Amino acid sequence: MFSYYFTLALRSLKRNVVLTLLMIAAIGVGIGASMTTLTVFRAMAGDPIPEKSTQLFAVQIDNWGPSKKTVVLGDEEHLQPQISYPDAIGFINAHAAPRQSAMYATGFALTPSNPQLLPFQVHARAAYTDFFRMFEVPFRFGGPWGAADDANRADVVVITRELNDKVFDGANSVGKMLNLDNHDYRVVGVMDQWQPIPKFYDLNNDKYGKSEQVFLPFTRAIAGEMSTWGNNNCAGDVGAPGWEGRLHSECIWIQFWAELPTAADVDRYRQFLNNYASDQQRSGRFNWRAHTRIRDARQWLAYRHAVADEVRILVLVSFSFLFVCLLNAMGLMLAKILGRAGDIGVRRALGANRRAIFSQCLIEAGVIGFAGGLLGLALTALGLVGLRVLLSEEVSRLTHFGLMDISIAILLAVFATILAGLYPTWRAAHVQPAWQLKAQ
Amino acid sequence: MLKMNHLSKAYRTEVVETYALRDFSIHVREGEFVAVTGPSGSGKTTFLTIAGLLEEFNGGEYQLDGANVRGLNDNQRSRLRNEKIGFIFQSFNLISDLNVQDNIDVPLRYRGFNGAERRRRIQESLERVGLSARSRHYPAELSGGQQQRVAIARALAGSPRLLLADEPTGNLDTQMARGVLDLLEELHRDGATIVMVTHDPELAIRAQREVHIVDGQVVDLTAQPRLVVGANAQL
Numbered sequence: 001m002f003s004y005y006f007t008l009a010l011r012s013l014k015r016n017v018v019l020t021l022l023m024i025a026a027i028g029v030g031i032g033a034s035m036t037t038l039t040v041f042r043a044m045a046g047d048p049i050p051e052k053s054t055q056l057f058a059v060q061i062d063n064w065g066p067s068k069k070t071v072v073l074g075d076e077e078h079l080q081p082q083i084s085y086p087d088a089i090g091f092i093n094a095h096a097a098p099r100q101s102a103m104y105a106t107g108f109a110l111t112p113s114n115p116q117l118l119p120f121q122v123h124a125r126a127a128y129t130d131f132f133r134m135f136e137v138p139f140r141f142g143g144p145w146g147a148a149d150d151a152n153r154a155d156v157v158v159i160t161r162e163l164n165d166k167v168f169d170g171a172n173s174v175g176k177m178l179n180l181d182n183h184d185y186r187v188v189g190v191m192d193q194w195q196p197i198p199k200f201y202d203l204n205n206d207k208y209g210k211s212e213q214v215f216l217p218f219t220r221a222i223a224g225e226m227s228t229w230g231n232n233n234c235a236g237d238v239g240a241p242g243w244e245g246r247l248h249s250e251c252i253w254i255q256f257w258a259e260l261p262t263a264a265d266v267d268r269y270r271q272f273l274n275n276y277a278s279d280q281q282r283s284g285r286f287n288w289r290a291h292t293r294i295r296d297a298r299q300w301l302a303y304r305h306a307v308a309d310e311v312r313i314l315v316l317v318s319f320s321f322l323f324v325c326l327l328n329a330m331g332l333m334l335a336k337i338l339g340r341a342g343d344i345g346v347r348r349a350l351g352a353n354r355r356a357i358f359s360q361c362l363i364e365a366g367v368i369g370f371a372g373g374l375l376g377l378a379l380t381a382l383g384l385v386g387l388r389v390l391l392s393e394e395v396s397r398l399t400h401f402g403l404m405d406i407s408i409a410i411l412l413a414v415f416a417t418i419l420a421g422l423y424p425t426w427r428a429a430h431v432q433p434a435w436q437l438k439a440q
Numbered sequence: 441m442l443k444m445n446h447l448s449k450a451y452r453t454e455v456v457e458t459y460a461l462r463d464f465s466i467h468v469r470e471g472e473f474v475a476v477t478g479p480s481g482s483g484k485t486t487f488l489t490i491a492g493l494l495e496e497f498n499g500g501e502y503q504l505d506g507a508n509v510r511g512l513n514d515n516q517r518s519r520l521r522n523e524k525i526g527f528i529f530q531s532f533n534l535i536s537d538l539n540v541q542d543n544i545d546v547p548l549r550y551r552g553f554n555g556a557e558r559r560r561r562i563q564e565s566l567e568r569v570g571l572s573a574r575s576r577h578y579p580a581e582l583s584g585g586q587q588q589r590v591a592i593a594r595a596l597a598g599s600p601r602l603l604l605a606d607e608p609t610g611n612l613d614t615q616m617a618r619g620v621l622d623l624l625e626e627l628h629r630d631g632a633t634i635v636m637v638t639h640d641p642e643l644a645i646r647a648q649r650e651v652h653i654v655d656g657q658v659v660d661l662t663a664q665p666r667l668v669v670g671a672n673a674q675l
Contacts, residue, residue: 001549011538342533343535345533346535347546348518350521351519351550351598352550353514353515353518356518356550433489
């Protein structure tokens with residue numbers, strides 16, 4: 001009977017085109033508004049590394065103490081979101097985690113070997129070799145540099161596919177040299193497409209932006225006195241002048257991540273951190289309560305408010321708008337169904353039971369919902385184009401509308417319309433055939 | 441075929457209770473053509489809707505083709521209605537956005553016949569009413585008489601045991617009405633059991649016998665073969 005009811009639904013929709021279009025428009029506008037905001041929200045709130053998000057931990061330690069706590073905003077625990085160089089090196093040298101990496105954002109002027117290309121600026125990330133395995137970075141050519149390269153401060157780099165396409169025309173560039181700030185670095189790996197959204201490993205710097213184009217050993221960057229291109233906070237105490245002064249200061253500018261696959265690893269690492277902080281107390285560096293914290297990737301995103309509260313409110317408002325649209329659609333459906341009470345009475349007289357009438361009307365609601373969903377998709381596409389025009393490139397990168405989003409839009413439209421159609425459908429199923437036939 | 445004993449039907453509001461049928465008894469045998477007459481508001485249509493299982497009743501008994509219909513749920517009543525009863529309405533009650541064959545198809549769909557069976561029955565019933573050539577027409581494209589013949593074809597398609605007709609010629613001119621009545625008589629001659637509600641004595645006379653209702657009660661029957669009995673008589 002489904003195909004029969006489906007055919008009847010199409011005929012019914014053609015019967016009163018204006019009413020049908022109004023219903024579809026009501027649903028389409030509601031779906032368009034809610035899906036536009038939901039698409040952005042899903043991109044912002046998504047798990048950037050679902051298979052490992054519970055094993056990757058951001059590390060925090062209080063190296064400032066209560067005297068500087070007013071400088072740190074939005075953190076009741078007064079823990080800094082980044083760490084200092086002394087702590088980064090302390091953690092690295094302890095080898096307390098199976099995999100770990102200190103990292104910071106930096107950058108270069110790249111001079112292509114192709115004379116037809118002008119020099120240009122590239123963003124870079126100084127990290128340890130574990131970075132690539134921890135964050136499951138895929139490689140198109142070659143691979144990460146080795147631990148020996150970290151130890152030897154080697155002049156090696158990993159570059160993104162995009163940069164490889166630009167500088168090396170997409171060819172396998174492993175072994176070729178890349179000139180960065182007038183110094184040659186050997187390419188050891190070319191990454192494949194990799195873009196965690198948000199860029200959870202460094203939320204201080206362009207959290208919805210592209211990943212860096214060049215990766216080099218942390219040790220090499222420090223040896224090369226490559227300053228940070230990211231957030232740097234000294235809370236008013238910049239320490240001694242010069243690069244060495246920076247390295248020995250309590251300025252925070254380094255992100256630190258550890259991969260802790262098991263609960264035992266996590267417990268051990270917490271213990272290590274507490275011991276480390278206690279050691280710092282004993283050495284006189286910290287004269288306050290030892291305070292450390294690790295959070296896995298999802299906890300880290302929540303802690304750092306990766307999704308702005310405004311976006312959550314916008315989603316709430318847009319879904320409230322969808323609700324209002326559905327109420328309108330319900331009213332229109334009720335009018336349409338009650339206008340057909342005579343036909344429903346005839347069908348009941350000819351042997352349709354209540355369930356048959358209910359199914360017929362519900363399938364009609366589903367068809368309206370599907371059409372509303374299609375319109376909603378078109379309006380969502382328009383909405384996302386509007387966002388791209390109005391907002392920054394950073395936000396526009398979130399406006400990807402994939403197959404999953406299309407499915408969600410259609411399912412949401414059909415489900416919501418069927419839900420809105422339940423009452424009109426129930427009324428239809430309870431049309432008294434005798435009254436309708438007497439009235440005629 | 442149709443047997444009602446001491447049946448009552450009341451419509452209640454908060455302040456008043458109005459009986460449409462009271463202590464109403466009637467017996468229609470298989471193959472009979474019975475006209476139910478009476479003035480407006482006498483309860484003719486209420487009788488027809490109860491007989492057609494479109495409305496519940498308050499008291500008494502009703503047996504349709506040997507089955508007691510009291511206490512049946514909506515599914516059972518709908519199935520019984522679909523299998524045993526064919527309706528012919530005064531205003532035809534064709535569904536305007538379905539063409540002739542799709543209108544006739546409606547009760548057959550609910551019966552669960554397969555496509556081939558439905559097509560066969562539609563064709564046969566259209567031939568029976570002489571409208572085979574109009575199967576693709578929509579109701580608005582047909583005359584009143586043709587529409588009523590489509591309604592009759594729809595009623596016949598499911599091979600019902602009982603045809604219930606409510607003023608079947610009420611909306612037709614004399615010539616068209618004659619044609620429809622001729623068709624009903626022909627169906628009766630072929631063995632159909634027909635109960636026709638009408639307020640027109642000239643139509644009633646074409647039936648095999650007449651039952652007269654006043655104030656919700658059977659009050660009279662005409663002479664043989666129209667029997668005359670008092671109120672509440674078993675016929």
